Amino acid sequence: MLARYVIPALLILIVPLLPFLAPWLKVVLIIALAKGIAVLGVTTLLRAGQVSFGHALFFAIAAYASAFLARSAVGGEFFVMLLLGTFAAGLSGLLVGLFVVRYRGIFFGMLNLAFSMIFWSILEKFYYLTGGADGIHVRRPTVLGISLARAEFETFLFYFAFLLALLLGWVALRFLNSPIGHLFQTVKTNETRLQYLGISPRRTLLVGYVFSAGLCGVGGVLLATVQGIVTPDYAWWIRSGEMVFIAVLGGAGSVAGAFVGALAYELVRTYAAAFAADIWQMVLGAFLLVIILFAPGGMIGIYDTLMRRLFRNGGSARDRDAESEAAYRPAVEGKKP
Amino acid sequence: MRRQLLMAAALALLPATAIAQDKPDSLNIGIATFLTGPASVFGVPARDAAEIIVERINDEGGLDGVPISLTYIDEGAGGESMMAEYRRLAEDQGVEIFFAAVSSGSCGAIAPVAEDLEVLNILWDCGTQRIFEENDYKYVYRTQANATPEMLGALLYLLKTTPDFSTIAVVNQDYAWGRDSWDIFSTALKAMKPDVEVVGEFFPAFGAPDFSTEISRLQALRPDVILSTSWGGDLDTFVRQAAQRGLMNSTTFLLPLGESSLERLGSALPQGVLIGARGDHYFMHPERRDDPEFQEFVETFHERTGAYPIYPAFHMYQAFEAFLAAHSKAIEAGGGEWPSKDQLVEAMEGLTFQGLGRELTIREDNQAIEAQLFGTTVMTDEHPFAVLENMMIFDGEDMTTPVGEESIEWVGSLTPDYVDQVDVATYDR
Amino acid sequence: MNFSLFLLAVFDGIAYAALVFMVALGLTLIFGVLRILNVAHGSLYAIGAYVTASVGAAIFAAGFAPFLAFPLMLIAAALIGVVLGGPIEYLLLRRIYHRPEVLQLLVTFAVFMILEDVQRQIWGTQPYFEATALQLLGNVQVLGVYYTVYQLIFLPLVALTVLIGLRLFLRRALAGKLIMAVTEDREAAQAIGINADRVFFLTFVVGAALAALGGALASPTTSVLPGIGADMIVLSFAVVATAGLGQIEGAAVAALLIGLGRSFAVYLMPELQVLVPYLIMLSVLLIRPEGLFGRPGARKI
Incomplete structure (x- = not known):
């Protein structure tokens, strides 16, 4: 059983070393970590049985908030940008959440989509404010007042993002295991029971929703600073789809899966773009199909199955697949008339 | 997953190629262009042009005996993938020369990175005038004009061919190019012909499939002139829908990027439309069409792709010519040694080179001076699509914003007699 | 805004709505029966447009009669429905009906x-344009403004015909009744011996053919080029959601609402044009x- 934890521990140790081996990989890894943190938000919601097809909204709000801050007279200080961006995402998560927590299943997903598409149209249309489709250039921010050259800044950003990912992963686990986290997950398993207990499922869901929006915000600020540019693309439906894609790829509902999925996704995408520039979408699409059809538990599911086969303890692969699939089951029941 | 990481690590350990001063075994150039998405109507012909040019160079034994190879970066894959691939080429594969990119957005993202990575980046096609007006670069050069001379040329051609108009409407794509080009055009128009009234400003979404509503609205507004700096599918759709519904009979159309759609539009584009080409680019360039070099390229391109080259292909040609000219200039300056990257960059400054149009010069702010060609469509028996007559080539020098000035401010300070100050050559057909 | 401009805006809105409705119809039909939100619908739309435009260009260049443009659209749509829609349902969707809906949606996303890439491999990146059908029908002048008969009269007529035809098919024809039965209650339908698999297959093929028909009908009015599918899917998605998932007449009303909203935006505040469909959907x-027309889902107790 110990072996199950050796490989993850090794991975966590290896990742910080990667930039020494391949400097160009640093940026890819920062992007993967940024997306992984955002996907963590989507994953959290999956634990309550809700799938959002519009979480790119919070990602984009935080990114634009930090871009506006960097452009303003206050200037760009990384930690201020991060705090403000996350706060903006959390606040808008609260406002949007007040509406959408009344809905479940496909309606929840669609309302989120509608909100994100509206924000996308606004970003596209109000050219003189938002830079339209070309977005806003984000100057490299200072870190605690120190201005760094690109290479140093990226090194800082990489290790910071790495530590932040570990920290937020831990926070997410703590949240899900806390009393409120258990109530939150009960929205999935038995919402009525919550009501019998005298607890408002909406308010519980709202707490988780704001938390997930904040996580998307952190991801958005990180991506905006490493990319040096924010575009309406950050809010587009394909990006929301990408987040759900990564969550499923990694293993829906799994905290580690969010990061494993994001890393795999970014690497496949980078290599597909490099070596099959004409058909990178096809490669990703086929990758997704194979995962869904043959490994519905995602990469974490594959790993668990592998470990169980190797060490012959615990249930069969089939159980595990059924288990991980249960992560989204209530959404199905919710839509039945 | 772990294997992928290992693969990445293994790739990273491969030795970088070219070390400066030593003649490398091969020279790899990274080219960012649109291979996917709507803008691939520009990106793909440019890639075809690049292949033809490099094949020719390699057939002749390479650049001083060094074969050139190309690696493409797809702008259509989105900002993250594009930048990741750019950096992989620069930091891992040791690529030191890039031609990037088509869209202003991509150029805005790439230029500061190229500067930090200290690689020579030639902006081979993007048009935003802001890049060198808002920043100073050492490693970034542009081998063609920018939006300001392109729009000024369009306005001058309109004023010369259609001096009596009193109303104008605009239908541009809703993104930086569409907005900025209109800003420049309308500011210059206000300065040079203040009595013209702008009766309609439409910015339909980029890639809009349908302009029916805008066309109805324009038919009700009846402007004398309609300007559209749109391109690709958007322009084709707009022109066809407008022509079909008779809008083009009553109104003068000014299409500064129309050259890239001439062949595709075929007989759908009526006579009398004012056409530009973002520079002096035309497959029947009146000053160049008899040159063997010009003819050979146009013929090879047509043979290879089944279409005549359009301005992105010519822009790509210019980028190569600029690079080759800088290379030989650097060799000369270095006493015959293979130039280092910095020597090459140094040679770019003040460089004079020639593509398949008039000669170009790179200014001290890294911006090239390029002439602008405009013409009016006419149907002939030679081609199943409209060709240009009454062509005018405007000298680029007088139309490019002076170094250190900001474009909008500068065009706003122009006066009505500016029309006659710009040097122009006129050709019937 | 005077009365004649008002009318012009209405005409533009109707012409646009007709096209959007055709695409949304297939999407809502598939959702109504299979309970799958088919993202690949946008690709089927694009492929319908590509096939019609490229085959049309080829046969008219070879000297065939222009009126063939119309049967060509139908043939292309039916062909795509069977050749592409069939395998998608049979090989992929059939394996995931018992799976969570996120996975179903992601399969269609994949x-x-x-x-998207297949299209680019086949048709390349240059826009296609084939407007024989549109030119054949000519123009009509209304209030001093020229409209194409194709957009102002033909498309709305086709949309209306398809709407009524589909309604009659679902209510009167046996296959239609089977589809309705499976939609109402799948288990009960299977219990009385209806082959749900066949109904699903049939529905998906019809839905895919409708998407392709939408593309075929749109092709004479627009440039066919990479990316048209992605834009269309979000728009028809907004129509379907506004109408209520699975609502066929509702989709017609929602398409009109969105079409009119969009055209009035162009006349009054062009900057809001892109925003309008989503604002309508959200409100x-x-x-x-x-x-608008959906039935509220029963809550699970």
């Missing part, structure tokens, strides 16, 4: 990504989450 969903 198909969409694959088909409807906030008041009636199940859409």
Whole structure:
């Protein structure tokens, strides 16, 4: 059983070393970590049985908030940008959440989509404010007042993002295991029971929703600073789809899966773009199909199955697949008339 | 997953190629262009042009005996993938020369990175005038004009061919190019012909499939002139829908990027439309069409792709010519040694080179001076699509914003007699 | 805004709505029966447009009669429905009906990504334009403004015909009744011996053919080029959600609402044009989450 934890521990140790081996990989890894943190938000919601097809909204709000801050007279200080961006995402998560927590299943997903598409149209249309489709250039921010050259800044950003990912992963686990986290997950398993207990499922869901929006915000600020540019693309439906894609790829509902999925996704995408520039979408699409059809538990599911086969303890692969699939089951029941 | 990481690590350990001063075994150039998405109507012909040019160079034994190879970066894959691939080429594969990119957005993202990575980046096609007006670069050069001379040329051609108009409407794509080009055009128009009234400003979404509503609205507004700096599918759709519904009979159309759609539009584009080409680019360039070099390229391109080259292909040609000219200039300056990257960059400054149009010069702010060609469509028996007559080539020098000035401010300070100050050559057909 | 401009805006809105409705119809039909939101619908739309435009260009260049443009659209749509829609349902969707809906949606998303590249491999990146059908019908002048008969009269007529035809088919024809039965209650339908698999297959093929028909009908009015599918899918998605998932007449009303909203935006505030469909969708969903005509889902106790 110990072996199950050796490989993850090794991975966590290896990742910080990667930039020494391949400097160009640093940026890819920062992007993967940024997306992984955002996907963590989507994953959290999956634990309550809700799938959002519009979480790119919070990602984009935080990114634009930090871009506006960097452009303003206050200037760009990384930690201020991060705090403000996350706060903006959390606040808008609260406002949007007040509406959408009344809905479940496909309606929840669609309302989120509608909100994100509206924000996308606004970003596209109000050219003189938002830079339209070309977005806003984000100057490299200072870190605690120190201005760094690109290479140093990226090194800082990489290790910071790495530590932040570990920290937020831990926070997410703590949240899900806390009393409120258990109530939150009960929205999935038995919402009525919550009501019998005298607890408002909406308010519980709202707490988780704001938390997930904040996580998307952190991801958005990180991506905006490493990319040096924010575009309406950050809010587009394909990006929301990408987040759900990564969550499923990694293993829906799994905290580690969010990061494993994001890393795999970014690497496949980078290599597909490099070596099959004409058909990178096809490669990703086929990758997704194979995962869904043959490994519905995602990469974490594959790993668990592998470990169980190797060490012959615990249930069969089939159980595990059924288990991980249960992560989204209530959404199905919710839509039945 | 772990294997992928290992693969990445293994790739990273491969030795970088070219070390400066030593003649490398091969020279790899990274080219960012649109291979996917709507803008691939520009990106793909440019890639075809690049292949033809490099094949020719390699057939002749390479650049001083060094074969050139190309690696493409797809702008259509989105900002993250594009930048990741750019950096992989620069930091891992040791690529030191890039031609990037088509869209202003991509150029805005790439230029500061190229500067930090200290690689020579030639902006081979993007048009935003802001890049060198808002920043100073050492490693970034542009081998063609920018939006300001392109729009000024369009306005001058309109004023010369259609001096009596009193109303104008605009239908541009809703993104930086569409907005900025209109800003420049309308500011210059206000300065040079203040009595013209702008009766309609439409910015339909980029890639809009349908302009029916805008066309109805324009038919009700009846402007004398309609300007559209749109391109690709958007322009084709707009022109066809407008022509079909008779809008083009009553109104003068000014299409500064129309050259890239001439062949595709075929007989759908009526006579009398004012056409530009973002520079002096035309497959029947009146000053160049008899040159063997010009003819050979146009013929090879047509043979290879089944279409005549359009301005992105010519822009790509210019980028190569600029690079080759800088290379030989650097060799000369270095006493015959293979130039280092910095020597090459140094040679770019003040460089004079020639593509398949008039000669170009790179200014001290890294911006090239390029002439602008405009013409009016006419149907002939030679081609199943409209060709240009009454062509005018405007000298680029007088139309490019002076170094250190900001474009909008500068065009706003122009006066009505500016029309006659710009040097122009006129050709019937 | 005077009365004649008002009328012009209405005409433009109707012409646009007709096209959007055709695409949304297939999407809502598939959702109504299979309970799958088919993202690949956008690709089928694009492929319908590509096939019609490229085959049309080829046969008219070879000297065939222009009126063939119309049967060509139908043939292309039917062909795509069977050749592409069939395998998608049979090989992929059939394996995931018992799976969570996120996975179902992601499968169609993956198909969409694959088909996007397939299109580019087949048709390249240059825009196609084939407007024989539109030119054949000519123009009509209304209030001093020229409209194409194709957009102002033909498309709305086709949309209306398809709407009524589909309604009659579902109510009167045996296959239609089977589809309705499976939609109402799948288990009960299977219990009385209806082959749900065949009904699903048939529905998906018809839905895919409708998407392709939408593309075929749109092809004479627009440039066919990479990316048209991605834009269309979000728009028809907004129509379907506004109408209520699975609502066929509702989709017609929602398409009109969005079409008119869009054209009035162009006349009054062009900057809001892109925003309008989503604003309509959001305001409807906030008041009636199940859409204008949707039935509220029963809550699980």
